Amino acid sequence: MLLAKADVQKVARLARLAMNETEIESARSQLSGIFDLIAEMQAVDTQGIVPMSHAQDVSQRLREDVVTETNQRELFQSIAPQVESGLYLVPQVIE
C-alpha cells in the first residue's frame, strides 16, 4: 500500500516536523512499508485471542501516596531559555 503524499504531510504536521520534498518521499516509502507489514498482520486469524495490552506479562507497580519530591525549581530553571517570576516563558500562545 502506497501512502499519499498528503497523508505524510499531515502526519508530519501533527508531529511538528518540518520536512523537505526528499524527506517526504523517503518517509512515504518507509511508512508505506510499515503499512504493508500491518496489512500482513491483520490478515492473520486472531479469532478467540485476547488482545495483548503490553509486550510483557507483568502489571503496574503502585506507589504509596506520599510526597517524596522537594522543590528544585532553581536547578530546573537554570537550563530554561527564559523564566520570569517562577514561570517558564514560551512564545505567546493565543487562545
Next chain:
Amino acid sequence: MQWETVIGLEVHTQLSTNTKIFSGASTTYGAEPNTQADAVSIALPGVLPVLNKGAVERAIKFGLAVGAHIAPRSVFARKNYFYPDLPKGYQISQFDLPVVGKGALTIQVEPLSGNAKSYEKVVRITRAHLEEDAGKSVHGESQGVTGVDLNRAGTPLLEIVSEPDMSSAAEAVAYAKALHSLVRWIGICDGNMQEGSFRCDVNVSVRRPGEPLGTRREIKNLNSFKFMQQAIDYEVQWQIDTIENGGKIHQATILFDADKGTTHAMRNKEEAHDYRYFPDPDLLPLDITPAMLEQVRDTLPELPQAKQSRYVNDLGLSAYDASILTASREMANFFETVLAAVPNDAKMCANWLIGEVSAQLNRNGLDITQCQITPQQLGDMLKRIADGTLSNSGAKEVFRTLWTSLEAHATASSSATADLSVDAIIEAKGLKQVSDSGAIEKIVDEIISANPAQVAEYRSGKEKVFGFFVGLAMKASKGKANPAQLNEVLKKKLAG
C-alpha cells in the same frame, strides 16, 4: 415545532491525593509557580511515570459507588497534542480500557418552571478513567510571551463520562450536583469549583422527536451550576434558531461568556481532534485484584441514597427532610450524632437542624462544618425538650445563648471558659418548665376564682376566652408552665 434536547456530561474531578498521579510531587493548591513541578511534571528526558496507589483507590471507590464494573485490567494511553502547558507533547490518559466501566447515578430533578413536580431519573454512566491534568498558561503578563506554571501538571483526574441521558438544563444541573455531592461524600475530591477541582464539559444537541441524534456542540469548562444552566439554555435556543432559519449545526468546542450570557465557538484548533491515542509503553497494564477491590469496598461509607431511604423507612422522616439531611456527609453525621441523644425523636432532630440551626448558619454565612454548637450540645438540649424540662421557646433561648457565648468565646483572647452546658444555661436563665401538676393546678385555681365573669362567659359557650386564661396562667408562672399540661388542666377545671 417540537424539539428535543439531548445532553451528556464529561466531568473532570480532581482526586484528593497528596501527590501527583505519576510522581511524588505535592498537589497542594496555591503554591508558588513551579515549586511543585518535579522532573516528571516538567517532562525531563529519561524520567518514568510511577502510578499513585491513592489515585487508583479513589477511582475504584467511585466505580463502586455508582455500581460500575471495575476493570480487572486497564491500560494507560497517550493522547497526543502540542501545547506549552503539556511539556511531554502528550497527556497520559486511558482510552479503550478505562478503570471504571458502565454504572448509573439516580438523580432528583427540580424543574425550573413554576409548579412542575420534582422527579427521579437514572442517568447512565458510560465510563470513568484516570488521567493527568495539564499545567497552567499565564497570558498577558509580558508582551509576546506566555508564562507556564507546571504545578498542576500531573495532578490526578478522574474523568466521568455520562450517556446522553439528560433532556433539559434542569436535568443536567441535577446530575452535576448529584455527582458533585457524591464525590465529596465518598471523599475522593474536595469539590472546590473555584479552584477547578470539579469542571464540567457539556455536550448539547437538539433533534425532532423520534429522529436520530443531532450534531452536538461541546460547552467547555463550566465551573458553576448557575453558568451551566444559563449556558445550556442559551445554546439550545441558539441551535433551534439556527436550524429553523435553515442553518446547519457543525460540531464545535464552545465557551460560555458569563458576562454576556452567550456561547461562542473557540478558534478552531487545526486537527484538534486527531489525538492519535496509543498505549503508553512507559506504563504497564493496571491490574486490580479482587483483594484490592474488597479493601476499597470496606472504606466506602453508607451512600446518600441508602441513607435517605433509611431515614424515610426506619425513622419516618419525609423524603424532603431526608434529602436535606443527606445533602452532605457532614450534615448526615451531625444529624445522626444529635439523634443518638434522642433516638425516638428523629422528626424533632430534623426540624431543629433544618429550621433553627440552618437559619442561624445562613445568617452567619457558615456551613454545617462550621457550626458553633456541637451535635452533642444540640442533642443534650433536645433531650431536655423530650423530657419536658424545656418548652420549645425555652429551647430556642438556650440555643441562642449557647450560640452567642460560643461565638464570643471563639473570638475572645481570654481562655476563661463560661459554663456552657445546656443544663447550666437552663438553670442560669430559669428556663425550667413547670411540669409539676400540683403547681399548675394551684395557679389555675387561683385564676378561676379571681375571674368569675370570664369563667361564666366561657361556660356559656364563648370559647375565645380560653386564650385569656392561658395568658394569665403563663404570666403567673413567668412563662414556665408546660403549655400542653397547662391547656389540659385549664380545660378540665373550666369545664367545671
